[in-house]
Amino acid sequence: MDVDEVGPDRNRMHDLVKLTWDEAGGSDVTDDEIAAAGPYSIAQVREHLRSMDDDLYDVTDDDGTLRVTSVR
Numbered sequence: 001m002d003v004d005e006v007g008p009d010r011n012r013m014h015d016l017v018k019l020t021w022d023e024a025g026g027s028d029v030t031d032d033e034i035a036a037a038g039p040y041s042i043a044q045v046r047e048h049l050r051s052m053d054d055d056l057y058d059v060t061d062d063d064g065t066l067r068v069t070s071v072r
Contacts, residue, residue, distance in 0.1 A: 008040050013048045014056060016040070021071045031066040 016038040020029050023037075031049060035042040049066050053059040058070040 008044050008048060010048070013040065013045070014052070017045075017049070017057065017068065018071055021068060029068050030062075031068075034068070 017029075017034055020034045020037045024033070031042055031045045034040075034049075035045045040048075046066055049057060049059050049068065056072055057068050060067045060069055
């Protein structure tokens with residue numbers, strides 16, 4: 001089954017965001033960088049980041065690019 005059909009698993013998506021964040025040395029990462037690191041589309045990454053903003057992450061919108069500024 002295609003990932004697009006079932007949508008991303010929240011835990012796996014969080015693991016991908018955390019891994020990308022850790023690889024960047026705990027500095028800001030963009031939605032493009034997260035999508036490039038895993039099997040999810042940029043749209044799926046953006047949806048996840050927006051839904052978890054203020055819960056798991058602090059996210060800013062930089063002219064259409066979402067930037068993760070902290071991970072909990």
